Amino acid sequence: MKSTWDEKIFYTINYMFLGLAALSCVLPLLHIISLSLSSYQAIVSGHVTLWPQGWTIEAYKALYSGTNMVKAFSNSIVITVVGVVLSMWFTIMAAYPLAKKYFYARRFFTLAIVFTMLFGTPLIPLFLIVKSLGLLDTYGAIWMPGLISAFNMLVLRTFFMNVPEELEEAARMDGCGEWRLLTRIILPLSLPVLATLTLFYGVGYWNSFLHVLMFINDSTRMNLAVMIQQMVASQSILQELNSVRPDDLQQMTPESIKSAGVIVLIVPMLIVYPFLQKYFVKGVMIGAIKG
Structure with a gap:
């Protein structure tokens, strides 16, 4: 046309x-x-x-040899990978029952979760809660406050609600239990939304900044985002490089070192995105029901 x-x-x-x-x-x-x-x-x-x-590539060499970038990078990987696995697991476990009409008090729990989107936890009470649980200086303090995103959970719940009931009924007629129904039927059909939420959680954990500053005092546990922020905000990184590589310092500028740090921070997410991007445009639900 x-x-x-x-x-x-x-x-x-x-x-x-x-x-x-x-x-x-x-x-x-x-x-x-x-x-x-x-x-x-x-x-x-x-x-x-x-x-x-x-x-x-002197700026990257300086970051590698003159700073704790490798340790901070590995810390970011641990925070991101474990955090995404935990968050996706608990998000699925919360969204699936809330998507079922036969779940008792479904409306009450859904409204209670929506309420947390309107009124968040202030920083001081959050810090006191984390401290009382003994999570200071541990990554649990980063994972626990953001374990489940209410918005992501509601998105996944809505997707589960749109899965055709005929699929579930056919699976139950074949003797499929609730757990097997979730893992073998529902989740494979939900790959697009699961990939999207995985990316959301991954970016959030990779860029964790405020919670790391609040709850982590050990410098060896700092993640890459905090290290780059400290490098951009102060000249401490140049002083550290001066003590490690004084002969090479004249070949670098603060701009080049800071830019190299920013690139190291954003490249991993740019690498991961193409592997998840195909799920954003592919509708695996099409053709799920025949006849």
């Missing part, structure tokens, strides 16, 4: 707007990458824009 002139104009304006929005996100990223890979002379002279000048 041929598009009308009005539709063509609308599509053109839409594509222009989306293109500008994409550029506003991509151009700053390209500039940061260029700074992290450019030489000292190019950065000081102000010639670095969207393409590295005088290619060098």
Whole structure:
């Protein structure tokens, strides 16, 4: 079907707007990458824009050898992987029964969860609760407060409610129990929403900042986000590098080191996203019921 002139104009304006929005996100990223890979002379002279000048990886070498970046990176991986597994498990366990009409007091528990979205826990009571549970200086203090996102749980609950009842009835007629129904029927059909929520939780845990600052005092347990923030906000990273690699310090600028730290922080999520992106556009529910 041929598009009308009005539709063509609308599509053109839409594509222009989306293109500008994409550029506003991509151009700053390209500039940061260029700074992290450019030489000292190019950065000081102000010639670095969207393409590295005088290619060098000295900033990344300095982060690797002169800071605790490797330890912070491994801490972030532990926080993210364990946190995502726990959060997804408990989110599924909360959303599945609330999606069933025969679950007693379903409306009450749903409203109680929605209430937590309107009124969050203040920081001081949250800190006192974590301290009373003995979770200070442990990753449990990071996982526990955000174990279940009310918004994510409601999204998953809505998806479970839209699963055709005919599938469940057919499975039960074949002798499928509740647990097997969830793991063998419901969850495989829910891969798109599960992938999306996994990404949401993963980004949240990977970028954990406030809770790490509040509850973790041991510097060896700090994650990458906190280390990068401290590096960007102060010159302590340069002093540390000065004591470790004084001969190479003249080849680097604060901008290149900070940019390298930012790239190290965001690259893992950029790598993970393509593996989950296909589930965002693929409707595995299509064709689930035949006849």
